[in-house]
Amino acid sequence: MTRVTRTVIVKSVKLSRKVFHTFIELKGMYRNIVKQLVLYAVSNSVKSFTKLKALKYRDTRNLYPQLPTHYIYTACQDASIRAKSFLRLKKLGLVEREYPEVRKISIWLDDHLWKPNGLTSIKIATHKGWIIVELEPHKHYWRYINRGWRLASEAKIKLDKRNRQLIIYLTFVKEAGEYEPRGYLSVDVNENNVTALVDGVAYLFETNQEKLVLGYHYRRKRIQEKYDRLYGKKSRIKRRIMKKLKERKKKSDIKWKIANIIVRVAHEKQYAIVLEKLGKRVANSMISRIMDRQLRHRIFQASFRAIQRAIEEKAREYGVSVIYVYPKNTSRLCPIHNAPISYSNGSRIGRCSKGNEIWHRDVVACWNLLFKALRADGSNAPSPVGLTPLDVRLIPLASKATHDPIGIPKSLWARQKSLPQTLYDTTLNSNEAVGTNGLGLEPGVHEGWRGNLPARPQRPYPQLHPHGH
Numbered sequence: 001m002t003r004v005t006r007t008v009i010v011k012s013v014k015l016s017r018k019v020f021h022t023f024i025e026l027k028g029m030y031r032n033i034v035k036q037l038v039l040y041a042v043s044n045s046v047k048s049f050t051k052l053k054a055l056k057y058r059d060t061r062n063l064y065p066q067l068p069t070h071y072i073y074t075a076c077q078d079a080s081i082r083a084k085s086f087l088r089l090k091k092l093g094l095v096e097r098e099y100p101e102v103r104k105i106s107i108w109l110d111d112h113l114w115k116p117n118g119l120t121s122i123k124i125a126t127h128k129g130w131i132i133v134e135l136e137p138h139k140h141y142w143r144y145i146n147r148g149w150r151l152a153s154e155a156k157i158k159l160d161k162r163n164r165q166l167i168i169y170l171t172f173v174k175e176a177g178e179y180e181p182r183g184y185l186s187v188d189v190n191e192n193n194v195t196a197l198v199d200g201v202a203y204l205f206e207t208n209q210e211k212l213v214l215g216y217h218y219r220r221k222r223i224q225e226k227y228d229r230l231y232g233k234k235s236r237i238k239r240r241i242m243k244k245l246k247e248r249k250k251k252s253d254i255k256w257k258i259a260n261i262i263v264r265v266a267h268e269k270q271y272a273i274v275l276e277k278l279g280k281r282v283a284n285s286m287i288s289r290i291m292d293r294q295l296r297h298r299i300f301q302a303s304f305r306a307i308q309r310a311i312e313e314k315a316r317e318y319g320v321s322v323i324y325v326y327p328k329n330t331s332r333l334c335p336i337h338n339a340p341i342s343y344s345n346g347s348r349i350g351r352c353s354k355g356n357e358i359w360h361r362d363v364v365a366c367w368n369l370l371f372k373a374l375r376a377d378g379s380n381a382p383s384p385v386g387l388t389p390l391d392v393r394l395i396p397l398a399s400k401a402t403h404d405p406i407g408i409p410k411s412l413w414a415r416q417k418s419l420p421q422t423l424y425d426t427t428l429n430s431n432e433a434v435g436t437n438g439l440g441l442e443p444g445v446h447e448g449w450r451g452n453l454p455a456r457p458q459r460p461y462p463q464l465h466p467h468g469h
């Protein structure tokens with residue numbers, strides 16, 4: 001079982017002045033307690049919550065007799081985390097002050113300090129007794145409620161003084177049972193698409209990451225420069241605009257949709273997902289003033305990583321396990337002959353130098369990832385060539401499937417929750433002949449698929465056809 005948690009932010013309705021004032025008082029006391037505890041913890045090098053609580057509970061309790069006692073527990077937790085990270089930075093010589101600043105405060109609540117009160121309100125314990133706070137639930141909140149997530153006992157609140165509302169950070173929990181995988185679904189992520197190999201069929205999701213990511217990067221930079229010039233480097237207006245830009249990007253973020261589709265298919269088939277292990281360097285992607293090509297590379301790496309993370313997170317939710325394999329040579333070597341594939345100038349279609357068969361670069365990567373996973377899990381004994389006869393039989397060599405992935409244009413998958421059903425049925429379920437006639441990817445398949453689309457005209461098979469290049 002894996003425990004998955006998600007934070008959902010809900011606002012309260014606008015509170016009366018009197019009630020809101022109580023929360024302001026509460027926050028004031030809570031802030032003072034945290035401040036004092038942090039000060040104490042840092043000057044005495046106390047890093048553990050239990051130790052801090054043991055040492056300071058009684059004093060603090062006596063200072064704030066009217067406050068529900070569990071606020072002292074949660075303040076101890078809050079303070080010990082702040083102290084711990086400050087002490088760590090101090091040790092590394094990265095702090096300028098003697099003590100950490102306690103500026104931003106959210107009030108931590110445990111199960112003694114708040115309770116759900118039906119589905120649309122909560123009760124919060126204060127120095128003036130329990131207060132019922134009505135929520136403004138939104139679509140996102142209902143989704144968690146309706147999909148069997150449980151509310152965790154911890155929550156946090158912040159105060160929105162301008163609107164007299166509480167901002168409530170709820171944590172939802174779900175236990176997902178992991179299963180023994182019955183097979184593997186390998187996924188290759190690159191600049192312009194995400195390719196998934198399901199039972200010998202490669203599906204290629206067009207993403208145009210390149211355009212998206214670089215477009216965003218340059219737009220961001222342009223705006224930054226403009227506002228720096230007009231208002232100075234630290235202007236509030238720039239911060240606001242950048243935030244808006246970021247939010248817009250988040251909204252249109254395609255990674256969740258792809259992750260959803262891939263994880264759903266894996267879950268339905270009870271497969272594990274195979275991803276390539278990316279290097280550690282991907283983390284700090286936004287270092288500017290380096291060679292442009294290098295920068296580009298880093299930004300892309302970061303966005304690949306983001307897609308992988310989305311898949312991981314969704315997978316945890318569904319109890320699907322994720323396996324990582326080293327990507328070395330995954331798109332350079334033929335998965336059957338272990339010989340180099342030569343791609344002519346920039347093309348994604350190449351020819352095996354030994355068997356002479358044609359391969360699509362991303363399909364190669366998926367097969368190699370799959371085989372690496374198979375070899376690693378011990379179900380197939382490793383052979384000196386790297387492949388077992390069973391592995392090789394999996395690949396429909398005689399067909400187009402090695403070089404002709406099923407392209408799914410973004411306009412299509414972006415509106416779907418799983419693989420387009422007709423396509424999926426035709427290629428996977430009704431055709432058992434994996435490895436013999438190559439999955440029957442006859443034109444009829446695509447006709448059938450198109451026939452089931454909404455009236456909006458689709459370009460047939462966009463850009464992916466090797467013969468078109």
Ligand SMILES: [Zn+2]
Nearest residue numbers: 334337352355
């Ligand atoms: Zn080959």
